Amino acid sequence: MATSRAAKVLGTGFLSYLESKKNLAGSACGVAGLGLAFAGVGGSFWPVVVAGLYGAGALIAPPERVDPPHYPDxxxxxxxxxxxxxxxxxxxxxxxxxxxxxxxxxxxxxxxxxxxxxxxxxxxxxxxxxxxxxxxxxxxxxxxxxxxxxxxxxxxxxxxxxxxxxxxxxxxxxxxxxxxxxxxxxxxxxxxxxxxxxxxxxxxxxxxx
Incomplete structure (x- = not known):
């Protein structure tokens, strides 16, 4: 039961990350890295270039905005x-x-x-x-x-x-x-x-x- 609950939490967190600005920015940079790799930049180290660009994109992306709690006026x-x-x-x-x-x-x-x-x-x-x-x-x-x-x-x-x-x-x-x-x-x-x-x-x- 506890394992199932933990799996659900992990699954929800993973899906949230997939939709996050950090993943989207990292993916865009990673795609740019693939384009460079096809152009011959990086040679045999192209996976490192792609991973590095993905990480850089994820780091520079703005954090997700969390709405503050609503209190009745x-x-x-x-x-x-x-x-x-x-x-x-x-x-x-x-x-x-x-x-x-x-x-x-x-x-x-x-x-x-x-x-x-x-x-x-x-x-x-x-x-x-x-x-x-x-x-x-x-x-x-x-x-x-x-x-x-x-x-x-x-x-x-x-x-x-x-x-x-x-x-x-x-x-x-x-x-x-x-x-x-x-x-x-x-x-x-x-x-x-x-x-x-x-x-x-x-x-x-x-x-x-």
Whole structure:
């Protein structure tokens, strides 16, 4: 089995070399060497001449270009984040939360939806990879962890009551996440305000000229 796999690898490598620029350039030089041999150049050493020209051609040929790996751009990443948001909402629809935390979570989800809604806001967000990363982290990790740890901790408090309630912890966590999302929103507003100011300055300078 291993021998068969090794043979396939060698066969693939050989075929790749046959199609490579090095082999094509070497072959062209080798053909030129054969022409010289037929013309009487090299005498009885014509095989050495042909082999030498082949080797020289293979050496001077440019290396094969290997395409760099493709990584999704920020716009593609934002599409993935939207899919994550959809899955998160499906998960949360099955979860029972206390009214206070449920209300805060609803506000947070509304803010996420506004940021991810296709349009100029999402386009502005896509231009800021760090904010896309922060939003993705919140949807994939932070919010599910908040809800999951709340449910598990609430179960244990029936046997070991005392301390700060799981409900209060959940509310505090959601407040932090909401504040983070608001900072992203404020950052986008600053970007647009700066863009507007730049355009105003441009128009004023153009008017003076």
């Amino acid at each position: 920020v716009a593609e990443q934002l599409g993935v984040v939207r899919e994550d948001f959809g899955r998160l909402r499906e998960y949360l629809a099955e979860v029972d939360l206390p009214p206070a935390a449920g209300g805060k979570l609803a506000e947070l989800l509304e803010l996420y939806a506004a940021l991810l809604d296709p349009g100029w806001v999402a386009d502005a967000l896509a231009a800021e990879p760090e904010w896309v990363h922060a939003l993705s982290r919140a949807l994939r990790l932070d919010v599910p962890e908040c809800v999951d740890t709340y449910n598990r901790t609430r179960w244990w408090t029936r046997f070991a009551p005392g301390g700060e309630s799981p409900e209060r912890h959940l509310e505090r966590q959601l407040v932090v996440l909401y504040d983070e999302a608001e900072r992203v929103t404020a950052g986008l507003h600053e970007v647009e305000a700066g863009r507007q100011q730049t355009h105003t300055t441009y128009l004023e300078e153009r008017g003076r000229s």
